[in-house]
Structure formats: C-alpha cells, structure tokens
Amino acid sequence: MPLQILTPPTAEPLSLSEAKLHLRVDISDDDTLIGALVAAARDYAEGLTRKQMVAARWKQVLDSFPGPSLMGVPYGRTFSLPGHAIYLERGPVQQVVSIQYLDMGGNVQTMPATDYTVDYSSDPVRITPVFGKIWPIPLPQIGAVWVTFDAGFAAPMTADLAGGTVSVQGWKALAVGDALRLSNGGGALPAPLQPNTDYFVRSVVSPGVYTLATVPGGAAIALTGAGTGQSFVGVIPEGLKAWLKIRLAALYENREEVAIMNRGKIEPLPYVDRLLDNYITHEF
Structure with a gap:
C-alpha cells in the first residue's frame, strides 16, 4: 500500500557528535558528509524494518476499506489477522x-474515532470497526481511503527552565499521570532528568508541553539545566543504533561502489545485518 510521509523527522537518531565519536573523527571538515551518511543509513534501515526511528507523520493510502470477512480467532489461538482489518505499514x-x-459524491469524509478501534500492541498495528459498526462505502476509485498516523520510537524534546516544562514535537498527546522514559544522544538530558528512569506527566501546560514528576501525582520537577546534545521522549533501541554506527563507518571509509584489494578479500560480517532482525515488520 502506498505510504506518503507528511511530516519528516526533525532530528536524526544519531547526533553528529555520536557519529564522529564512533568514526574516531575529531575535525569538522567532514561534518556535512557525516550528517548525510547518517541520514542515508537511517533511511535504509527504516525501509528494511518498516520502523520509524524518530517520530514522523505518515499517510497510508488504500483503494477501499478491506473486507468484508467473518471475525473469528482460530481454535487454540489468542490472536487473529481479520480480513476486514487495516494494517499500518x-x-x-x-x-x-x-x-x-x-x-459516493466525491466529498472527503472523516470517520468518527468512536467508530473504529486501534490495536497498538500488535505489529503491524491493526484497525477494525468497533463491534456493531462496518466500514463506510467509499467512492469506487483508486486512492479513495487514507489513514494519517504518527509513528516513531522517540520524539525530540526541549526544556524550558523558566517554566519548568518539557516540549515534545511530533508525539501523541500525553495526559496527567502518563508514564514516559527519556533518552539523549551526544550529550545529557536536562538536569536533573536521567535516562532509564520512569517519569510521569504532572500537568499539561499546553499541547505538547508538560511538567514532569518522579511519581504519579508528585511534585513537579524543577529543571536546573537545559541539557546538551539531542534529547528525546522515548528510546531508540540500541540494536538499531549499533547497526547505524557500523553502516555509517562502512559508508565513510568506502567512498566508491567497488573496493580494489591489493591482497586478501572482502569479508562481510554476518552479524551486522542481523542486528535489525528483531525490528523487522513482516508481511502477513
């Protein structure tokens, strides 16, 4: 099914400083090149795994709603892939x-969110009508149905010391009491926030702007430092980042499409691409 990116990510999963540290590069001459290679490696990994590293908004286009089919779970199974479900790619x-x-009149209609249900726990995500509802009848022409959604392991975050708030770009709306984890690339999180720690939304100041607490309903955390590098809400898996670093090094060291060896032979390391295996979304 056609996928169109509506809002690209505003940051890369590897910061320039992380990339240069892995490459053992301490000059700025190749900064632009290294940044482009990070983007190229990330784009390849996302295409192969169908996973979005840093949050982006997508539109998936269909010719019609799927189905109809009978809803049922196979005997002895607790999970099904119903034929009337939309699978987000x-x-x-x-x-x-x-x-x-x-x-049928060629007018754009938006389905009420109460008419469908989304299973965010499955991979790929499944969408079906709620019990007692069916999909609408669209105009019988190509590209007549589309789903807009946000995807990503993490979203860029910034801190406002004066207001004691964090701002998140391109992420789902959070509510008071929601738990979240933070991460950082190439620096440190806004002080006193730490990685590998659960935080909770203390208040919603405005859309995408929050105060945080260490426990549900606890006192708001007073931010004392803006942080360095790139901070995120959410965590990009280390397996994906490890693959990016290895592919980045290969691209940086080999500037042509062939390698001429004076002696010996090229030996690909078989474990490298296997780093992506756990993150691949398979077709059903």
Whole structure:
C-alpha cells in the first residue's frame, strides 16, 4: 500500500557528535558528509524494518476499506489477522490521527474515532470497526481511503527552565499521570532528568508541553539545566543504533561502489545485518 510521509523527522537518531565519536573523527571538515551518511543509513534501515526511528507523520493510502470477512480467532489461538482489518505499514504507531475517505459524491469524509478501534500492541498495528459498526462505502476509485498516523520510537524534546516544562514535537498527546522514559544522544538530558528512569506527566501546560514528576501525582520537577546534545521522549533501541554506527563507518571509509584489494578479500560480517532482525515488520 502506498505510504506518503507528511511530516519528516526533525532530528536524526544519531547526533553528529555520536557519529564522529564512533568514526574516531575529531575535525569538522567532514561534518556535512557525516550528517548525510547518517541520514542515508537511517533511511535504509527504516525501509528494511518498516520502523520509524524518530517520530514522523505518515499517510497510508488504500483503494477501499478491506473486507468484508467473518471475525473469528482460530481454535487454540489468542490472536487473529481479520480480513476486514487495516494494517499500518510503518511502526511503532503512536497515534492514529484520522481515517478519511471519499464518499459516493466525491466529498472527503472523516470517520468518527468512536467508530473504529486501534490495536497498538500488535505489529503491524491493526484497525477494525468497533463491534456493531462496518466500514463506510467509499467512492469506487483508486486512492479513495487514507489513514494519517504518527509513528516513531522517540520524539525530540526541549526544556524550558523558566517554566519548568518539557516540549515534545511530533508525539501523541500525553495526559496527567502518563508514564514516559527519556533518552539523549551526544550529550545529557536536562538536569536533573536521567535516562532509564520512569517519569510521569504532572500537568499539561499546553499541547505538547508538560511538567514532569518522579511519581504519579508528585511534585513537579524543577529543571536546573537545559541539557546538551539531542534529547528525546522515548528510546531508540540500541540494536538499531549499533547497526547505524557500523553502516555509517562502512559508508565513510568506502567512498566508491567497488573496493580494489591489493591482497586478501572482502569479508562481510554476518552479524551486522542481523542486528535489525528483531525490528523487522513482516508481511502477513
């Protein structure tokens, strides 16, 4: 199914300083090149795994709603792949923004969110009508249905020391009491925030702007430092980052499409691409 990116990620999963540290480069001459190679490696990994590293907004286009089919779980199984489900082809999905379609008059209609249910726990994510509802009848032409959704392991975050708030770009709306984890690349999180620690939304100041607490309902954390490098809400898996670093080094050291060896032979390391195996979304 066609996928269109509506809002690309605003940061890379590897910061320039992380990339240069792995490459053992301490000059700035190749900074632009290294940044481009990080983007190229990330794009390849995302295409292969169908996983979005840093949050982006996508539109998946369909010719019609799927189905109809009978809903049922095979005997002895606790999970099904119903024929009337929409499967989103990029993950991890943070939120379905809308499901829209062209009606028989050619007008754009938006389905009420109460008419469908989203299983965010499955990979790929499944969407079906709620019990007692069916998919609408769209105009019978190509590209008549589309789903807009946000996907990504992590989203860029900045801190406002004066307000004691953190701002998140391209992430699902959080509510008071929601738990979240933070991460950072190439620096440190805003003080006193730490990685590998659960934090909780203390208050919602405005859309995407929050105060945090160490326990649900606890006192708001007073931020004392803006942080360095690139901070994120969410965590990009280390397996993906390790693969990126290895592929980045290969691209940086080999500037041509062939390698001429004076002696010996090229030996690919078989474990490298296996680092991506756990993150691949397979077709059903």
